[in-house]
Amino acid sequence: VAAPVLVTVALAGSLLGATATLGGAKATEVRERTAADFVVTSAGDTGFDEPALRRIRAVDGTTEVAASSSTAVYVLEDGVALIRSDARAVEPGPLAATARLPLAAGRAEDLDDDSIIVNEEWAEHTVGERVDVWLGDGRRKSLRIAAVMTTGTGDNGAYVTPHNAAAAPVDRVDVRLAAGADPAAAASDLREAVRTSGGKVLTKDEWVRGTAPAADRTTRVGLFMVLGIALLYTGVSLANTMVMATSDRTRELTALRLAGATRWQVLRLVAAEALTVVVIGGLLGTLVAGLNLAGMWGALGLLSVWTPVVIPWATLGAILCACAVLAVVASVVPAGLALRAGRDVPYRP
Numbered sequence: 001v002a003a004p005v006l007v008t009v010a011l012a013g014s015l016l017g018a019t020a021t022l023g024g025a026k027a028t029e030v031r032e033r034t035a036a037d038f039v040v041t042s043a044g045d046t047g048f049d050e051p052a053l054r055r056i057r058a059v060d061g062t063t064e065v066a067a068s069s070s071t072a073v074y075v076l077e078d079g080v081a082l083i084r085s086d087a088r089a090v091e092p093g094p095l096a097a098t099a100r101l102p103l104a105a106g107r108a109e110d111l112d113d114d115s116i117i118v119n120e121e122w123a124e125h126t127v128g129e130r131v132d133v134w135l136g137d138g139r140r141k142s143l144r145i146a147a148v149m150t151t152g153t154g155d156n157g158a159y160v161t162p163h164n165a166a167a168a169p170v171d172r173v174d175v176r177l178a179a180g181a182d183p184a185a186a187a188s189d190l191r192e193a194v195r196t197s198g199g200k201v202l203t204k205d206e207w208v209r210g211t212a213p214a215a216d217r218t219t220r221v222g223l224f225m226v227l228g229i230a231l232l233y234t235g236v237s238l239a240n241t242m243v244m245a246t247s248d249r250t251r252e253l254t255a256l257r258l259a260g261a262t263r264w265q266v267l268r269l270v271a272a273e274a275l276t277v278v279v280i281g282g283l284l285g286t287l288v289a290g291l292n293l294a295g296m297w298g299a300l301g302l303l304s305v306w307t308p309v310v311i312p313w314a315t316l317g318a319i320l321c322a323c324a325v326l327a328v329v330a331s332v333v334p335a336g337l338a339l340r341a342g343r344d345v346p347y348r349p
Contacts (some may be wrong), residue, residue, distance in 0.1 A: 001245050004238035005281025005323050006288065011230055012319050013289025013311060018296055019223065020310035025300050026153050028211040028307040029102070031204075036066070036098040036174035037183065038190060039207040042309035043198030047169025055193035063183030067092030069168035071136040073158050074118070077123050085122075087136075088172075089165035098174035102156065102304055106147025115146035117159035135160075137167050150304035151238055173199075231319070235326060242274060242330035250338055263339050267332050274331040275324055281322045286311075 038054065042048055047069070048056075054242040057065045065083045068090035077083050092111035095101075101108050104120060111117055116133065118124075124131045132142050141164065149156045162168075177186055183203075190201045202210060256266050293309045300307060 001241055002277050004234050004241055005278050006285040006321060007325060008234040009282050009285025009316055010230055010288035013286060013316050014292040016312040016315055017289060017293045019311055020312060021293060021296055024310050025141045025305045025307040027208055029152050029259055030211050031208045033100045034204055035060045035100050037204060038175040039202045040173040040190060040194055041200050042171045047171045048197055052194055052197045053282045059186060059189040059193060060326035061177050061186045062175050063178040064094055064097040064176040066090055066098040066174040067170045068172050069165050069170050071165035071168040074134040087158050087160055089162045089168055099174050102150045104148050104150045108147055110146040111159060113161050113163040114144055117147045118141040118145055118147040119156040130143060135164050135198055152303055152305055238323060239326055239330040242327050243334050246331045248336040268337055269336045270331050271328045274327040278327050
């Protein structure tokens with residue numbers, strides 16, 4: 001009887017918990033690899049010009065300023081597939097000072113104009129080996145692998161120097177403050193430095209929140225459609241199971257009436273039994289969802305991303321309450337109709 005509740009809770013917990021856990025893993029990645037105190041982003045496609053970069057570097061209290069550009073590199077795999085990888089162009093010294101790359105091998109400081117930092121998803125990812133790539137401007141070049149990052153959740157792109165992305169404008173500046181510097185004063189000075197260029201100054205926490213993945217409208221609609229249809233059918237199954245189980249217990253209800261129980265006492269007993277079934281099913285469903293999410297947590301750990309499992313307690317609580325209402329109604333109504341129709345033996349004091 002508890003099976004429909006188990007399936008309902010386990011399905012909702014696993015599906016919603018998996019998406020929330022994966023989103024948390026991506027946010028954890030961003031937080032762990034960001035060593036800068038502020039991240040300054042450009043407002044348009046033109047990026048920051050050299051005067052704006054000089055003003056940022058001149059802000060009091062800054063110790064490292066890493067200006068980087070969005071670009072891409074392409075590699076031919078198996079001789080037929082041209083694979084695109086997002087990349088950032090940045091000088092190696094500032095990169096090492098403002099970012100904590102999840103390196104599996106090599107050092108970020110070894111990046112130069114003749115090398116590239118890749119991740120373990122690349123077919124060739126051995127430090128010291130050379131790989132033929134097409135740069136963002138179309139040039140083909142053989143670059144030495146300076147370092148290799150872990151796979152992560154898939155957002156660990158490549159890194160090259162600005163020499164290999166000459167046409168890409170600077171669209172992001174990571175700023176690290178010196179020890180003892182006033183963050184509020186530095187933030188104010190940074191905003192003034194990029195005011196004319198329309199840049200946006202974000203603290204580390206604001207940057208992490210702003211880059212945290214969020215499902216788009218289509219994904220959310222698809223998710224809730226799948227979950228809604230599944231919950232609808234499990235709800236029908238729960239109601240049907242409770243109705244049949246209660247109808248098959250007419251003789252037991254009759255025995256209770258013969259033992260001296262009143263009609264309302266019998267109905268309260270039926271409701272209590274239904275709630276017990278829901279609680280048991282909910283506990284088992286939560287356990288199943290937890291086991292599923294534990295497997296996902298282990299898989300993320302193999303990708304070098306350690307993040308806490310997110311269980312949607314509020315959603316599970318709402319679903320469990322809905323199951324409780326449905327189970328009580330589907331149990332008490334048939335029992336009440338059976339008693340009213342006289343299928344029980346009348347109580348004789």
